[in-house]
Amino acid sequence: MLKSFxxxxxxxxxxxxxxxxxxxxxxxxxxxxxxxxxAGNTLAxxxxxxxxxxxxxxxxxxxxxxxxxxxxxxxxxxxxxDVVTGASRMLGAxxxxxxGDRKLxxxxxxxxxxxxxxxxxxIVYSHKGVVAGASFYxxxxxxxxxxxxxxxxxxxxxxxxxxxxxxxxxxxxDYRPFGAYSGQGGKKRIRSxxxxxxxSVTPLTLLGLTGSYISSWGYxxxxxxxxxxxNGVIMIESVPDRRxxxxxxxxxxxxxxxxxxxxxxxxxxxxxxxTWGIRSTTADVKISxxxxxxxxxxxxxxxxxxxxxxxxxxxxxxAEKYHTADIRFxxxxxxxxxxxxxxxxxxxxxxxxxxxxxxDIKYDHVIRNTRGDxxxxxxxxxxxxxxxxxxxxxxxxxxxxxxxxVFNL
Amino acid sequence: MKIxxxxxxxxxxxxxxxxxxxxxxxxxxxxxxxPQVEREYLSDPVMLRQEDALEGALEGHDFPRREGSxxxxxxxxxxxxx
Numbered sequence: 001m002l003k004s005f006x007x008x009x010x011x012x013x014x015x016x017x018x019x020x021x022x023x024x025x026x027x028x029x030x031x032x033x034x035x036x037x038x039a040g041n042t043l044a045x046x047x048x049x050x051x052x053x054x055x056x057x058x059x060x061x062x063x064x065x066x067x068x069x070x071x072x073x074x075x076x077x078x079x080x081x082d083v084v085t086g087a088s089r090m091l092g093a094x095x096x097x098x099x100g101d102r103k104l105x106x107x108x109x110x111x112x113x114x115x116x117x118x119x120x121x122x123i124v125y126s127h128k129g130v131v132a133g134a135s136f137y138x139x140x141x142x143x144x145x146x147x148x149x150x151x152x153x154x155x156x157x158x159x160x161x162x163x164x165x166x167x168x169x170x171x172x173x174d175y176r177p178f179g180a181y182s183g184q185g186g187k188k189r190i191r192s193x194x195x196x197x198x199x200s201v202t203p204l205t206l207l208g209l210t211g212s213y214i215s216s217w218g219y220x221x222x223x224x225x226x227x228x229x230x231n232g233v234i235m236i237e238s239v240p241d242r243r244x245x246x247x248x249x250x251x252x253x254x255x256x257x258x259x260x261x262x263x264x265x266x267x268x269x270x271x272x273x274x275t276w277g278i279r280s281t282t283a284d285v286k287i288s289x290x291x292x293x294x295x296x297x298x299x300x301x302x303x304x305x306x307x308x309x310x311x312x313x314x315x316x317x318x319a320e321k322y323h324t325a326d327i328r329f330x331x332x333x334x335x336x337x338x339x340x341x342x343x344x345x346x347x348x349x350x351x352x353x354x355x356x357x358x359x360d361i362k363y364d365h366v367i368r369n370t371r372g373d374x375x376x377x378x379x380x381x382x383x384x385x386x387x388x389x390x391x392x393x394x395x396x397x398x399x400x401x402x403x404x405x406v407f408n409l
Numbered sequence: 410m411k412i413x414x415x416x417x418x419x420x421x422x423x424x425x426x427x428x429x430x431x432x433x434x435x436x437x438x439x440x441x442x443x444p445q446v447e448r449e450y451l452s453d454p455v456m457l458r459q460e461d462a463l464e465g466a467l468e469g470h471d472f473p474r475r476e477g478s479x480x481x482x483x484x485x486x487x488x489x490x491x
Contacts, residue, residue: 046463050475058475064463078466116488120466137487144488154479159442171487203447206456247480251458264456272480280480288455296455304478328477342454344463362464366476399473402464 027082028187041409042066044143052398053372053390058084072127082116082141116141122150129156143185146173154196165196174379184236186219204255204264212247212276225387227325229318239311239329245274249282265288277310278329294344300364302336314384325386327370338364342404358406368396 017348043065050058062080069075078251103189122135137148154165171190176182191214198208228234249270256263270282288298309329311322342360349355372390374383388396454460459468472481 044461046467048467048471052475056475060467062463062467064466078463080467080470118487139487141488145489148487160445160448163441175446179480188478200443200448200451203443204456205448206451247478253456253458254449255453255456262450262453262455266456266458268458270481274480275481278480280478282478282481284460298455304476304481304482306478328473328479332477334476334478360461368476400471400475402467404461404464 013321028057040066041068043407043409044404045406046404049401050398051393053396054387055362055389056084058082063189072125072168074124074126075134076120076122076124078118078120078122080116080118082114084114084116106194114141116144129160130154143176144173145176145179146171148172148190158199163196163198165194165198167196168192168193173218175219175222181223182224188207188216188218188220190214190216206251208249208251208253210247210251212245212249214245214247216243216245217241221324225325225385227313227316227323228385230315230380230381232377235316235323237324237326238288239309239324239326240276240322243274243276245272245277245278247272251284261290263287272306276317276329277315278306278308280304280306294358296342298340298342300336300338300340302338303333304336305333307331309403315382325408327386327388330370330386332368332369332370334366336366355407356381356405357408358404360402360404360406362400362402362404364400366398367398368398370396370398 002321028395044063046062048058048060050056050060053199060080060082062078064076064078066076116139116356118139119213120135120136120137122133124131124133126132131295132151132153134149136150137146137150139146148171150167150169152165152167153164156163167392169190169192171188171189173188175185177185194210196208196210200206218241220241220243221237223237226234227236230377232371247270249268251266251268253264253266256265264287266286266288268282268284270280270284272282282302284300284302286298286300288296290296308331311320311323312324312326312329313320340360340362342358344358345356349357368386370386372388372392372394373386374392377383390396450456459465469482470487472478
């Protein structure tokens with residue numbers, strides 16, 4: 001019984017030699033790097049399609065490549081390409097001018113259709129319960145450039161029932177806005193440190209505790225959606241140039257058997273607080289279940305709530321030092337529901353290297369309790385401007401569809 | 410103008426986290442052992458919070474940049490595709 005039960009996951013099992021590998025993949029923020037330690041030679045493709053109620057859509061093709069160089073060393077490459085539109089809201093005229101007005105938004109000066117690419121090569125060493133990894137992230141889009149070295153280390157002890165992991169990353173970013181905002185922007189630095197402690201309690205129970213420290217400085221704004229003052233006059237965005245954040249998260253993974261099939265409930269609760277006054281709580285639950293050999297489904301529910309930054313207002317008097325209309329710095333709550341299906345192709349396909357071994361499909365739907373901007377003035381005051389281009393009686397919605405293929409090489 | 414900073418609360422949060430980690434380390438190392446042969450399930454994909462690394466990387470971009478949840482994940486650098 002046990003053998004048949006284990007076999008249900010054989011074709012998808014990648015990690016597992018070391019608890020450290022598994023735990024870090026579970027808990028740290030760079031799972032690709034750590035999972036590479038437990039993976040064989042694999043090539044995975046994903047295509048993500050995103051849409052939201054503001055008319056934004058985004059296509060992101062991506063792939064990752066894991067190559068086992070030896071029993072101890074492995075190499076990983078992760079590649080993404082974004083093609084996004086509506087990142088700047090369509091505030092100006094559309095389809096006019098020499099470029100059909102597709103290049104720059106007439107009001108904000110931001111690009112309407114934009115591409116971004118990112119690369120993230122990494123190398124992982126794993127031996128006798130120690131997993132060490134390093135990676136070098138690079139991304140570029142017309143107005144943004146980023147470089148980020150990162151490293152992580154984890155080791156098992158207590159007969160490999162306990163894992164302690166630490167991680168470090170430093171971003172060297174440069175933001176050069178276009179159009180009317182070309183004078184703004186600048187360099188941004190982000191340093192993040194993380195520590196994780198995890199413990200296997202029973203053969204089906206894993207507990208984890210993660211702490212993160214994130215420090216940012218430099219140009220931390222995003223000027224394309226400017227705030228307005230009480231007279232409706234557009235202002236230049238201004239936010240503090242330093243920000244420090246702490247986050248603590250607790251995780252519990254509890255497996256169970258439904259007949260002979262393995263399933264699990266995975267709960268993650270995270271508290272976040274920063275020096276701008278934003279505090280947030282995230283509760284994320286995933287329930288996964290095998291229903292056939294090598295095939296499982298997952299359902300997910302996530303609740304997120306944040307307070308706003310201390311300086312964020314819907315309209316400013318003009319006397320304030322800081323002003324922003326960036327929705328990320330305003331209070332809101334959101335709910336996510338999602339589902340995923342992942343199954344193996346027929347085993348005989350594995351004999352042919354060019355045919356995929358697995359496929360998956362996932363959809364997440366998000367509702368956020370921010371309403372659209374009113375069209376006209378309210379009580380004689382100018383309209384609130386938070387760049388939410390849907391009705392004032394409607395909530396923000398977004399959907400993300402992801403399709404994937406995995407080749408075991 | 411300097412904005413008021415609720416930093417004392419953050420310091421308290423950090424102290425609580427360190428205390429929790431210390432307590433956890435003490436408790437965890439004293440926990441009953443799970444033999445290696447019985448830990449097979451713990452590395453199964455259905456037991457992993459993020460069994461798909463590439464999916465995790467894409468999600469890490471989506472939450473802070475699309476939904477706007479700055480505190481929901483650590484991803485805050487690297488541009489936004491916008």
